[in-house]
Amino acid sequence: MTALGGPKQTAGVQPPTGMGLAISIILIIVALALAYFLVQMAGVIALVGIIIGGVLIAFGVHFVPVGGAPAAMGQSPGIATGVAMLAAGAGLAGLFGGAWAAPFGFGVALAGGAIGGGLLMAITCTMVNVIYIFGMGIPAASGKVEKDPITGDTFPEYKSQGTEGHGLPFISWVGGVVGGVLGGLGGTLIYLELVEVYQTQLSAILGATVDQIASVAISLAGIFAVGMFLMNAVLAAYNITGTIEGPHDPKFKRFPRAVIAAAVASAVAGIFAIGLLELVGVF
Amino acid sequence: MSVKVEVGAGGIPHNRILIYGLVGSLILIYLTYLNTITGTQYFSFFGGLAAVAALLWGTDTIKHLCSYGLGTGVPSAGMIALGSGVIAALVGATTGIFAPIVTIIVAAIIGGVAGIMANHIVRMDIPVMIASLTELAIVGAMTVLGLAAMTAGTFQFLGLISGTIVILGFVVETYEASVIGGSIIAVIFMLGAIAIQHSFNACLGPGEKQDRTLMLAAECGFLSMIPIAIISFAFIAFLPALISLLVSVIGWFYTYMRYIELAKRDAYAWLDAQPILEPEGGA
Numbered sequence: 001m002t003a004l005g006g007p008k009q010t011a012g013v014q015p016p017t018g019m020g021l022a023i024s025i026i027l028i029i030v031a032l033a034l035a036y037f038l039v040q041m042a043g044v045i046a047l048v049g050i051i052i053g054g055v056l057i058a059f060g061v062h063f064v065p066v067g068g069a070p071a072a073m074g075q076s077p078g079i080a081t082g083v084a085m086l087a088a089g090a091g092l093a094g095l096f097g098g099a100w101a102a103p104f105g106f107g108v109a110l111a112g113g114a115i116g117g118g119l120l121m122a123i124t125c126t127m128v129n130v131i132y133i134f135g136m137g138i139p140a141a142s143g144k145v146e147k148d149p150i151t152g153d154t155f156p157e158y159k160s161q162g163t164e165g166h167g168l169p170f171i172s173w174v175g176g177v178v179g180g181v182l183g184g185l186g187g188t189l190i191y192l193e194l195v196e197v198y199q200t201q202l203s204a205i206l207g208a209t210v211d212q213i214a215s216v217a218i219s220l221a222g223i224f225a226v227g228m229f230l231m232n233a234v235l236a237a238y239n240i241t242g243t244i245e246g247p248h249d250p251k252f253k254r255f256p257r258a259v260i261a262a263a264v265a266s267a268v269a270g271i272f273a274i275g276l277l278e279l280v281g282v283f
Numbered sequence: 284m285s286v287k288v289e290v291g292a293g294g295i296p297h298n299r300i301l302i303y304g305l306v307g308s309l310i311l312i313y314l315t316y317l318n319t320i321t322g323t324q325y326f327s328f329f330g331g332l333a334a335v336a337a338l339l340w341g342t343d344t345i346k347h348l349c350s351y352g353l354g355t356g357v358p359s360a361g362m363i364a365l366g367s368g369v370i371a372a373l374v375g376a377t378t379g380i381f382a383p384i385v386t387i388i389v390a391a392i393i394g395g396v397a398g399i400m401a402n403h404i405v406r407m408d409i410p411v412m413i414a415s416l417t418e419l420a421i422v423g424a425m426t427v428l429g430l431a432a433m434t435a436g437t438f439q440f441l442g443l444i445s446g447t448i449v450i451l452g453f454v455v456e457t458y459e460a461s462v463i464g465g466s467i468i469a470v471i472f473m474l475g476a477i478a479i480q481h482s483f484n485a486c487l488g489p490g491e492k493q494d495r496t497l498m499l500a501a502e503c504g505f506l507s508m509i510p511i512a513i514i515s516f517a518f519i520a521f522l523p524a525l526i527s528l529l530v531s532v533i534g535w536f537y538t539y540m541r542y543i544e545l546a547k548r549d550a551y552a553w554l555d556a557q558p559i560l561e562p563e564g565g566a
Contacts, residue, residue, distance in 0.1 A: 014406040014408075015406075016403060016404040016405075016406065017403045017404075017406075019403060020399065020400070020402075020403025020404045021404070023399055023403070024400070024404060027396065068356070082355055082356035082358060082359060083355055083356075083359065084355060084356070084358060084359035084362045084363075085356075085358065088362065206458075208458070212457075212458055213458055215458060215459045215464040215465070215466075216444045216458045216461070216463055216464045219463050219464055219465070219466045220373065220463060222466070222469065223369055223373075223466075223468050223469055223472060224369070224370055224373075226366070226469070226472065227365070227366040227367065227368075227370050227472075228366065228370070229366070230362045230363060230365070230366030231363055231366040231367055231393075231397060234359045234360075234362055234363040234366070235363075235397065235400060235401060235405060237355040237359050238353065238354075238355060238359075238401050238405050238407055239405045240355070241353070241354035241355065241407075242354035242355065257404050257405050257406065258405060260400075260404050261401070261404040261405050264396060264400055264404070265393075265396060265397050265400055268392065268393055268396045269367065269370050269393055272370055272371070272374045272389060272393065273370055273374075275374075276373060276374055276377060277377065279374075279377045279378050280377045280440055280441070281441075282378070282379075
């Protein structure tokens with residue numbers, strides 16, 4: 001059994017500490033300076049892209065309706081698994097879509113990533129509701145709001161006693177798709193920035209053509225994008241602590257904390273990823 | 284809706300496991316360097332054993348961290364471990380003979396930043412958070428580096444990105460038939476992630492015993508070694524790969540039997556149930 005529901009379900013949002021904010025600003029500036037020092041302007045552009053990608057991922061995770069173990073028993077709304085798993089599924093589907101579309105240009109690749117992630121979440125959310133409604137026989141009802149902000153459907157009369165709601169209301173469905181789109185977009189952006197850096201550097205270091213080292217560059221950029229994706233998704237999951245219903249959930253307001261954390265974590269991981277090839281052949 | 288995570292008391296202190304895991308995996312990874320010194324590939328399997336040592340330590344760290352109740356499930360800790368670890372492992376691999384040491388340093392930086400973000404920006408306020416995420420990043424990095432060294436017979440970056448294939452009797456150097464170029468690194472990533480996140484997730488609850496959880500961690504580690512050993516047939520010579528396979532299968536079988544013994548020891552009662560057989564001729 002997965003442990004869901006942390007010890008601190010305190011009301012309100014605790015703001016980041018002053019020390020934390022100071023460290024964040026210093027780390028981002030140091031990372032940008034290092035990027036300029038290592039790969040000049042191209043490095044700074046790549047790092048900024050990676051930071052934006054990380055922020056998009058962390059922000060997108062907050063849209064995804066995560067129900068956890070209670071949702072598996074029909075006692076809370078959302079998809080019955082953890083934040084990290086869902087975000088990884090949506091983001092990686094987007095990343096694969098984007099990576100496949102990479103040769104067609106920057107814009108097409110980004111769109112491919114966004115559509116890939118959104119499509120996976122749309123299918124997941126639809127099938128979750130099919131199972132809830134036709135398999136478990138429970139209607140969709142949110143426990144956090146009285147009315148669906150989009151359709152205007154009311155929830156209290158459908159909500160079973162002793163539960164926090166159940167099923168996947170339309171607003172959660174929309175949230176899931178938006179989350180998938182943002183996650184796929186962010187993952188693809190990180191991948192595209194890294195693959196560009198590696199293709200120029202690897203062909204120079206190894207004295208090979210871009211075609212010859214393409215597989216290495218793509219593989220490196222892909223695995224780093226996956227790694228950074230998971231780091232950002234887990235930090236966002238820690239911010240949510242457990243379950244969230246979607247953009248209408250009060251916990252959604254916590255997202256600025258995850259955005260700062262993801263920006264710093266992406267900057268630090270990104271600078272190592274960008275500087276990866278600087279040490280090849282030195283030792 | 285919250286599920287309390289219960290962990291057993293007693294057993295070996297965490298700090299001792301930390302030292303055993305860190306020093307053990309470092310020494311075992313360096314033993315694969317005997318391949319380079321002696322010009323053979325027979326010592327590749329030490330990389331897998333290094334991963335097992337790191338996984339044992341990582342499981343105890345996850346137990347330590349998750350006893351505070353993260354609210355996001357145990358697997359998220361494994362995902363952030365491997366996510367930050369894979370970046371550190373590949374950055375470390377570019378530094379030749381210093382690879383394992385640089386890997387540990389880089390992983391500690393990335394993990395430490397993730398920990399500071401989790402505690403001071405996302406405000407998890409968990410006392411062991413920074414130390415645990417630092418440890419987990421090192422564990423993830425050592426796991427990836429160990430398994431990569433087992434596959435390719437070396438932990439050096441150029442060895443990981445270049446391989447040879449035989450076309451019509453000619454041996455051709457190519458970047459595509461390599462651990463990174465062939466995206467084997469993604470398989471290693473997932474095998475490590477599954478191994479690290481499973482054991483505590485499976486064993487947590489009342490009556491959790493440290494020796495049983497760690498035995499399951501070792502079992503998961505050896506289980507991940509088996510596919511890596513099979514993959515390594517493509518990269519290293521037949522006999523060394525066979526030795527790797529034998530070591531993994533024997534290790535897995537031993538730890539599996541020990542784990543079943545320990546599970547029976549801790550169980551209230553157990554029934555050696557037989558499969559239900561359909562009666563002959565129908566009922």
